[in-house]
Amino acid sequence: MKVGFIGGGNMAEAMIGGMLRQGFAAADIRVTEPNPDRRAALATRYGITVEAEAAATLAVDVLVLAVKPQVLRAVLTSLPRPAPETCVLSIAAGVRAGDIARWLNQHKAVVRAMPNTPALVGAGIAGLYALPDVSAEQQARAETVLKAVGETVWVADEALIDAVTAISGSGPAYVFLFIEALESAGRALGLDADAARTLALGTVYGSAALAVQDGSEPAELRARVTSKGGTTERGVAALEEHGVRAAVAAAAAAAAARARELGDQLGAE
Numbered sequence: 594m595k596v597g598f599i600g601g602g603n604m605a606e607a608m609i610g611g612m613l614r615q616g617f618a619a620a621d622i623r624v625t626e627p628n629p630d631r632r633a634a635l636a637t638r639y640g641i642t643v644e645a646e647a648a649a650t651l652a653v654d655v656l657v658l659a660v661k662p663q664v665l666r667a668v669l670t671s672l673p674r675p676a677p678e679t680c681v682l683s684i685a686a687g688v689r690a691g692d693i694a695r696w697l698n699q700h701k702a703v704v705r706a707m708p709n710t711p712a713l714v715g716a717g718i719a720g721l722y723a724l725p726d727v728s729a730e731q732q733a734r735a736e737t738v739l740k741a742v743g744e745t746v747w748v749a750d751e752a753l754i755d756a757v758t759a760i761s762g763s764g765p766a767y768v769f770l771f772i773e774a775l776e777s778a779g780r781a782l783g784l785d786a787d788a789a790r791t792l793a794l795g796t797v798y799g800s801a802a803l804a805v806q807d808g809s810e811p812a813e814l815r816a817r818v819t820s821k822g823g824t825t826e827r828g829v830a831a832l833e834e835h836g837v838r839a840a841v842a843a844a845a846a847a848a849a850a851r852a853r854e855l856g857d858q859l860g861a862e
């Protein structure tokens with residue numbers, strides 16, 4: 594299966610690294626990227642073909658759109674229409690599949706997906722949505738590309754991709770913010786910088802691993818940490834008092850609203 598990338602930035606690199614680890618051949622991956630330093634870096638690191646012009650990148654089974662949402666329309670309207678069997682896989686936040694099909698001169702085989710940066714270490718999670726004209730085989734190809742870097746979840750309603758964006762697309766940033774906060778709390782309590790970082794990171798990593806491997810409800814796992822009359826009870830109560838649930842809900846709502854806004858703005862162009 595041949596895979597092309599329009600845009601060779603962070604997410605493209607995360608996906609390419611994972612695909613090569615999963616046994617994709619470097620000869621089957623091509624990238625179009627305008628920045629010469631970036632082109633040289635990708636070609637050297639991965640042994641793939643990286644070119645300035647998009648034309649050759651188009652002759653592929655899956656064409657991944659990995660540029661910023663704000664430049665997608667200009668990029669696509671300058672391209673010839675891909676072959677009907679080419680599955681276009683957009684990872685651009687907010688931009689709707691129907692608009693992509695329109696900008697590609699009514700190329701209807703469009704899958705919209707939202708991966709996340711843990712893809713870099715093979716631990717990504719991506720939501721996918723396919724326009725009705727995408728064949729089962731094209732869907733399977735798009736899924737194979739994303740499965741190379743983690744798990745996948747299909748949604749039947751495109752609006753839910755904005756929810757996926759708010760939860761798992763942007764979500765790593767919320768978790769990193771929590772790690773920053775836990776680390777600085779550790780320093781405020783007298784730990785040195787190294788110890789605070791190691792304890793904060795180990796706690797988030799270990800807790801996520803336990804939740805995945807144990808399979809119990811998160812609330813049940815939390816209860817197992819919380820001894821009656823103990824320390825956690827006080828700590829969790831303080832988190833609740835300070836509105837941590839409301840803060841997370843507000844973060845997700847704001848991110849989803851921005852995804853919709855991007856879709857409205859960019860689709861109206």
Ligand SMILES: NC(=O)C1=CN([C@@H]2O[C@H](COP(=O)(O)OP(=O)(O)OC[C@H]3O[C@@H](n4cnc5c(N)ncnc54)[C@H](OP(=O)(O)O)[C@@H]3O)[C@@H](O)[C@H]2O)C=CC1
Pocket residue numbers: 599600601602603604605625626627628631658659660661662664668684685686707708709710762
């Ligand atoms: N980062 C994340 O966590 C996630 C990002 N996404 C989505 O992935 C997409 C890419 O994001 P990300 O990788 O972070 O962004 P980057 O800015 O790292 O990558 C975009 C790349 O596209 C290049 N580019 C710009 N114009 C063109 C063009 N005309 N043709 C080909 N390439 C071009 C840019 O080059 P230059 O820098 O020279 O302009 C840059 O290297 C976005 O649409 C984003 O919404 C999705 C999920 C998660």
Ligand SMILES: O=C(O)[C@@H]1CCC=N1
Pocket residue numbers: 686758762763
């Ligand atoms: O912040 C963004 O717009 C992109 C989409 C999800 C993660 N990063």
